[in-house]
Amino acid sequence: xxxxxxxxxxxxxxxxxxxxxxxxxxxxxxxxxxxxxxxxxxxxxxxxxxxxxxxxxxxxxxxxxxxxxxxxxxxxxxxxxxxxxxxxxxxxxxxxxxxxxxxxxxxxxxxxxxxxxxxxxxxxxxxxxxxxxxxxxxxxxxxxxxxxxxxxxxxxxxxxxxxxxxxxxxxxxxxxxxxxxxxxxxxxxxxxxxxxxxxxxxxxxxxxxxxxxxxxxxxxxxxxxxxxxxxxxxxxxxxxxxxxxxxxxxxxxxxxxxxxxxxxxxxxxxxxxxxxxxxxxxxxxxxxxxxxxxxxxxxxxxxxxxxxxxxxxxxxxxxxxxxxxxxxxxxxxxxxxxxxxxxxxxxxxxxxxxxxxxxxxxxxxxxxxx
Amino acid sequence: xxxxxxxxxxxxxxxxxxxxxxxxxxxxxxxxxxxxxxxxxxxxxxxxxxxxxxxxxxxxxxxxxxxxxxxxxxxxxxxxxxxxxxxxxxxxxxxxxxxxxxxxxxxxxxxxxxxxxxxxxxxxxxxxxxxxxxxxxxxxxxxxxxxxxxxxxxxxxxxxxxxxxxxxxxxxxxxxxxxxxxxxxxxxxxxxxxxxxxxxxxxxxxxxxxxxxxxxxxxxxxxxxxxxxxxxxxxxxxxxxxxxxxxxxxxxxxxxxxxxxxxxxxxxxxxxxxxxxxxxxxxxxxxxxxxxxxxxxxxxxxxxxxxxxxxxxxxxxxxxxxxxxxxxxxxxxxxxxxxxxxxxxxxxxxxxxxxxxxxxxxxxxxxxxxxxxxxxxxxxxxxxxxxxxxxxxxxxxxxxxxxxxxxxxxxxxxxxxxxxxxxxxxxxxxxxxxxxxxxxxxxxxxxxxxxxxxxxxxxxxxxxxxxxxxxxxxxxxxxxxxxxxxxxxxxxxxxxxxxxxxxxxxxxxxxxxxxxxxxxxxxxxxxxxxxx
Numbered sequence: 050x051x052x053x054x055x056x057x058x059x060x061x062x063x064x065x066x067x068x069x070x071x072x073x074x075x076x077x078x079x080x081x082x083x084x085x086x087x088x089x090x091x092x093x094x095x096x097x098x099x100x101x102x103x104x105x106x107x108x109x110x111x112x113x114x115x116x117x118x119x120x121x122x123x124x125x126x127x128x129x130x131x132x133x134x135x136x137x138x139x140x141x142x143x144x145x146x147x148x149x150x151x152x153x154x155x156x157x158x159x160x161x162x163x164x165x166x167x168x169x170x171x172x173x174x175x176x177x178x179x180x181x182x183x184x185x186x187x188x189x190x191x192x193x194x195x196x197x198x199x200x201x202x203x204x205x206x207x208x209x210x211x212x213x214x215x216x217x218x219x220x221x222x223x224x225x226x227x228x229x230x231x232x233x234x235x236x237x238x239x240x241x242x243x244x245x246x247x248x249x250x251x252x253x254x255x256x257x258x259x260x261x262x263x264x265x266x267x268x269x270x271x272x273x274x275x276x277x278x279x280x281x282x283x284x285x286x287x288x289x290x291x292x293x294x295x296x297x298x299x300x301x302x303x304x305x306x307x308x309x310x311x312x313x314x315x316x317x318x319x320x321x322x323x324x325x326x327x328x329x330x331x332x333x334x335x336x337x338x339x340x341x342x343x344x345x346x347x348x349x350x351x352x353x354x355x356x357x358x359x360x361x362x363x364x365x366x367x368x369x370x371x372x373x374x375x376x377x378x379x380x381x382x383x384x385x386x387x388x389x390x391x392x393x394x395x396x397x398x399x400x401x402x403x404x405x406x407x408x409x410x411x412x413x414x415x416x417x418x419x
Numbered sequence: 420x421x422x423x424x425x426x427x428x429x430x431x432x433x434x435x436x437x438x439x440x441x442x443x444x445x446x447x448x449x450x451x452x453x454x455x456x457x458x459x460x461x462x463x464x465x466x467x468x469x470x471x472x473x474x475x476x477x478x479x480x481x482x483x484x485x486x487x488x489x490x491x492x493x494x495x496x497x498x499x500x501x502x503x504x505x506x507x508x509x510x511x512x513x514x515x516x517x518x519x520x521x522x523x524x525x526x527x528x529x530x531x532x533x534x535x536x537x538x539x540x541x542x543x544x545x546x547x548x549x550x551x552x553x554x555x556x557x558x559x560x561x562x563x564x565x566x567x568x569x570x571x572x573x574x575x576x577x578x579x580x581x582x583x584x585x586x587x588x589x590x591x592x593x594x595x596x597x598x599x600x601x602x603x604x605x606x607x608x609x610x611x612x613x614x615x616x617x618x619x620x621x622x623x624x625x626x627x628x629x630x631x632x633x634x635x636x637x638x639x640x641x642x643x644x645x646x647x648x649x650x651x652x653x654x655x656x657x658x659x660x661x662x663x664x665x666x667x668x669x670x671x672x673x674x675x676x677x678x679x680x681x682x683x684x685x686x687x688x689x690x691x692x693x694x695x696x697x698x699x700x701x702x703x704x705x706x707x708x709x710x711x712x713x714x715x716x717x718x719x720x721x722x723x724x725x726x727x728x729x730x731x732x733x734x735x736x737x738x739x740x741x742x743x744x745x746x747x748x749x750x751x752x753x754x755x756x757x758x759x760x761x762x763x764x765x766x767x768x769x770x771x772x773x774x775x776x777x778x779x780x781x782x783x784x785x786x787x788x789x790x791x792x793x794x795x796x797x798x799x800x801x802x803x804x805x806x807x808x809x810x811x812x813x814x815x816x817x818x819x820x821x822x823x824x825x826x827x828x829x830x831x832x833x834x835x836x837x838x839x840x841x842x843x844x845x846x847x848x849x850x851x852x853x854x855x856x857x858x859x860x861x862x863x864x865x866x867x868x869x870x871x872x873x874x875x876x877x878x879x880x881x882x883x884x885x886x887x888x889x890x891x892x893x894x895x896x897x898x899x900x901x902x903x904x905x906x907x908x909x910x911x912x913x914x915x916x917x918x919x920x921x922x923x924x925x926x927x928x929x930x931x932x933x934x935x936x937x938x939x940x941x942x943x944x945x946x947x948x949x950x951x
Binding site for chain 1: 462463464465476477573576577579580581583584586587589591592593594595596597598601905911912
């Protein structure tokens with residue numbers, strides 16, 4: 050998976066370096082930046098070597114949800130602002146705004162629920178738009194659509210293509226196969242040229258029989274860039290019989306993980322539901338090892354269905370991400386501090402204090418390889 | 420319906436003072452109402468129909484409570500930048516509630532919401548409507564509205580447009596929520612809560628009573644206790660009523676105040692008054708018995724109590740007995756509250772001997788009674804006319820119910836939001852004929868004095884010391900929650916939230932009876948709604 054991605058993304062020169070250290074330190078030559086948004090509207094660019102805030106960019110408009118997506122070269126971060134309506138692209142090396150799409154117009158209000166991703170060649174930005182027509186005495190609810198923007202159009206960009214999609218789509222991710230993964234009631238993929246939609250992993254419409262509780266999936270935050278995957282956790286239960294007794298049912302965390310190289314998904318119930326986890330990430334070195342955060346930071350081995358470590362946290366952290374070498378976990382969201390942990394032991398090894406609360410914001414990693 | 424009753428018939432025959440609508444409760448002239456709608460709403464709401472019977476888009480396809488219309492106009496001000504004068508707003512609410520309101524029978528099952536008494540768990544709401552609507556709102560919120568099917572669909576669209584993440588909530592994101600809500604739920608709502616109903620047609624055609632005059636009132640104010648009072652209502656030039664109220668609490672202290680009342684839809688009494696310097700609100704419904712409902716602090720709707728009133732119609736009438744119970748074989752002082760009372764016509768039946776008349780006046784008779792009869796309710800008799808109020812004779816208090824049984828208090832006071840307190844009372848019961856407390860034949864005795872304490876709801880709450888941090892309850896049964904904001908003393912710096920059991924102890928002779936209620940001390944609610 051990782052090699053495949055490196056082949057596609059790097060020049061011949063980069064490829065040689067990547068091949069040399071592929072198993073141990075896949076991106077050791079690269080500079081990683083941790084990105085997050087705080088209220089009232091700042092994009093923070095954090096150097097993951099020093100764990101210092103290198104710069105903070107002012108985001109125009111009212112706070113959105115803090116959704117962030119990063120261009121494949123790691124240089125541009127796209128942020129959803131203005132209460133989920135506008136997308137701003139920042140050069141994270143200078144805070145310069147290089148892209149702006151105002152999705153709403155006078156007669157149509159458009160909201161995107163976290164749905165923001167960049168094509169793997171870095172040329173197109175995708176959003177899922179939820180439009181509402183504003184009539185004089187009522188709203189008309191219009192069909193959602195995938196909107197395709199040319200990033201080169203810069204400020205004032207307008208969609209160059211749109212395709213109808215399902216309702217209730219939240220986070221999305223582009224694949225090497227020219228599709229965008231759409232996380233909604235089910236996980237689907239849309240071809241960004243033709244608009245053809247295929248089922249990737251049925252959730253709401255899964256066919257497990259009456260003893261399985263239909264999964265409840267939430268996809269508030271985007272992550273997975275370090276494992277080159279789209280990860281959507283869900284909760285389900287297997288009942289012992291058709292009495293459907295919630296008390297005696299087996300409760301599971303399930304994962305729908307899509308390999309962004311191939312667009313193929315696995316759907317597994319692998320972690321017993323013992324406590325609430327808001328987000329999971331996969332260790333880039335071992336796809337069986339997952340970390341989760343909420344009121345706890347936890348480490349899980351899905352090959353053995355074991356919870357390896359659970360660490361009580363001093364407050365709630367919605368979100369987490371990981372360094373490219375898999376050694377360091379960054380736990381953030383909710384409040385104004387990012388807690389840094391050793392991935393082996395989950396011991397806290399540092400903290401980053403920000404100027405405001407992250408609340409629902411994403412915690413993304415931008416990797417600049419030069 | 421309600422108001423065509425014996426009293427009304429007497430009034431019609433000339434013996435009473437009850438006037439008919441048209442004279443007293445005249446709604447704003449239709450022309451004036453139409454013009455208010457044109458002036459304030461016409462820019463966006465298209466007018467059709469005839470000049471005499473205009474139809475305004477969206478508006479004409481709905482009926483709702485006065486609070487419902489007030490919410491709608493508030494929403495237009497806050498969300499749609501409507502500028503409307505205070506007079507126009509008041510007149511519009513009244514015109515719409517009068518002409519597009521709810522019949523008494525339509526509002527009756529959901530009065531708790533109008534009365535702002537939200538510390539209860541609703542039952543009996545259709546499962547489909549719970550999943551679609553009542554997972555965020557009270558069931559009463561939509562049950563107090565009547566709309567065409569298209570209007571219910573537009574209401575679904577409003578939710579999607581105004582609160583776009585509605586379809587992403589739990590119980591939405593796992594199904595095609597918008598399609599279900601718009602195509603199925605709107606139909607269900609249109610069937611259950613249709614715009615045109617026989618109840619409303621009938622209510623519109625019925626004569627409406629006048630509330631002008633003298634009212635005898637009993638009620639309860641948390642922290643102060645039960646009171647009885649006389650309230651005078653005089654019609655003001657603006658169509659409202661000027662109120663004055665004087666009375667006293669059970670401990671003998673006096674109360675007085677004045678204010679304004681409006682009678683919406685011919686029966687919905689809403690009053691704002693200042694009682695001994697404290698702003699209060701009354702929400703009552705008028706029926707053949709009189710007015711009944713709830714009075715609460717204007718600034719704290721959770722702090723309130725029941726209130727009843729009967730109008731002086733020239734005849735002797737009893738409103739209440741204070742207290743309403745006496746133990747079998749014992750003596751007690753009881754006050755009979757009413758109008759035009761005469762002590763020599765008063766009796767309490769064969770089981771309750773009036774031993775002595777302690778004081779008497781037209782509004783109140785104080786008597787010393789001896790409960791000689793068996794357990795049961797002994798209705799007050801004035802001459803040979805039985806009154807609805809009665810005295811309960813009981814052998815033993817077998818059960819006490821803590822009210823509210825389930826409540827939510829909210830931490831506050833540290834930031835933007837005030838604390839939300841809870842006011843408790845206890846109702847005592849005897850076991851009834853079967854001797855088993857908690858069964859249907861239990862005899863309701865009435866509100867009783869109690870002592871109060873809070874306990875952690877369970878082991879986890881005890882471990883987190885919720886009973887230490889979440890707040891305290893005073894001798895009057897008023898629970899005051901803790902301050903909001905992270906508390907570094909607590910696990911995960913939790914706010915002073917908690918899950919508590921509120922325990923009331925009632926002493927009945929040698930016996931002690933306990934009852935309990937569930938109290939959730941939660942985080943501040945930053946959205947202040949007219950109706951939850």
